[in-house]
Amino acid sequence: GFTPRIFSGIQPSGGLTLGNYLGALKRFAALQGGKAETIYCIVDLHAITVWQEPEILRQRIREGAAAFMASGVDPAQSILFNQSQVPAHAELAWLFNTVARVGWMYRMTQFKDKAGKNSENASLGLLAYPALMAADILVYQATAVPVGEDQKQHLELTRDIAAKFNHDYGVQHFPMTEPLIEGAATRVMSLRDGAKKMSKSDPSDASRINLTDDADAIAQKIRKARTDADPLPGSAEGLKDRPEARNLVNIFAALSDQTPDQVLTRFEGQGFGAFKPALAELAVETLSPITRRMGEFMADPDEIDRILGQGAERAEAVATPILDRTKEIMGL
Numbered sequence: 001g002f003t004p005r006i007f008s009g010i011q012p013s014g015g016l017t018l019g020n021y022l023g024a025l026k027r028f029a030a031l032q033g034g035k036a037e038t039i040y041c042i043v044d045l046h047a048i049t050v051w052q053e054p055e056i057l058r059q060r061i062r063e064g065a066a067a068f069m070a071s072g073v074d075p076a077q078s079i080l081f082n083q084s085q086v087p088a089h090a091e092l093a094w095l096f097n098t099v100a101r102v103g104w105m106y107r108m109t110q111f112k113d114k115a116g117k118n119s120e121n122a123s124l125g126l127l128a129y130p131a132l133m134a135a136d137i138l139v140y141q142a143t144a145v146p147v148g149e150d151q152k153q154h155l156e157l158t159r160d161i162a163a164k165f166n167h168d169y170g171v172q173h174f175p176m177t178e179p180l181i182e183g184a185a186t187r188v189m190s191l192r193d194g195a196k197k198m199s200k201s202d203p204s205d206a207s208r209i210n211l212t213d214d215a216d217a218i219a220q221k222i223r224k225a226r227t228d229a230d231p232l233p234g235s236a237e238g239l240k241d242r243p244e245a246r247n248l249v250n251i252f253a254a255l256s257d258q259t260p261d262q263v264l265t266r267f268e269g270q271g272f273g274a275f276k277p278a279l280a281e282l283a284v285e286t287l288s289p290i291t292r293r294m295g296e297f298m299a300d301p302d303e304i305d306r307i308l309g310q311g312a313e314r315a316e317a318v319a320t321p322i323l324d325r326t327k328e329i330m331g332l
């Protein structure tokens with residue numbers, strides 16, 4: 001048996017969205033205080049798989065930490081740190097580069113999306129990204145990882161690496177980490193296109209709600225969100241072929257800790273003229289204290305650095321014996 005341990009991370013690539021909040025940050029906070037230890041990471045080594053301006057990256061690492069804490073991740077209850085400050089991640093990633101197969105990496109849809117047409121010119125790190133992600137998780141022998149649906153394929157690859165390592169070396173050293181993909185907001189979609197996920201990399205700012213948007217911007221984006229003209233049905237079943245409507249109901253459900261069915265019990269028969277203002281009010285009510293707290297944390301960068309430094313020490317204390325044992329198993 002492995003000690004119950006939860007790990008997850010977010011890239012400090014700027015522009016966190018409502019998707020990141022509902023799919024990740026809010027759930028990270030909710031998982032604290034349970035029977036599993038919670039370890040949360042700003043994954044700067046992942047961010048540099050595409051070009052980052054050094055001075056901006058440094059700022060965004062602190063912003064990432066501020067977003068975690070403003071969303072309720074408490075550095076006294078969780079280990080909160082920055083990936084590059086704990087060298088065990090990069091070292092285990094190298095070991096996993098020798099376990100994972102090249103073909104596994106080429107199959108990752110995120111690599112295909114991010115590398116684009118000219119994939120020969122992508123960084124080698126962008127291709128190897130999932131081996132580093134496996135190392136992030138398995139260097140803590142984490143048993144569960146809360147993520148959005150977009151990370152499911154990477155999680156499967158983490159399990160493939162763990163299984164191949166355990167098999168090749170004849171040990172039960174790494175757990176088969178479970179993805180925790182739960183709730184109504186595992187895939188928050190674009191406000192402009194119900195077939196695309198809400199993402200900071202979408203060229204249209206109207207497609208997403210940023211954690212830094214003010215109340216007016218949030219209300220306006222929700223008012224202009226694409227929908228259909230039909231009234232809302234009495235249950236989620238009735239939204240099957242209405243992706244835009246389903247997305248807004250899912251967002252309402254996740255923000256208010258209800259199921260989509262509960263939300264629809266209240267709005268059955270009403271149109272978006274009634275639903276959208278209620279959603280906007282709820283979104284502003286939830287996000288404005290987070291935006292405010294982020295600003296408060298960002299006003300004291302030295303304090304953020306101190307918290308991340310302490311987190312790194314605590315993370316290292318968990319990771320080092322696991323990394324040492326891994327090397328020993330491999331004959332290193």
Ligand code: ADP
Nearest residue numbers: 010011019020023024147148186187188197198
């Ligand atoms: P992004 O996907 O925005 O580039 P990350 O890769 O750092 O950011 O993802 C951080 C976390 O946020 C991951 O757990 C990811 O699954 C989650 N996430 C990102 N976008 C969404 C979305 N639209 N809906 C739900 N979860 C999301």
Ligand code: NA
Nearest residue numbers: 110148150151
């Ligand atoms: Na992602």
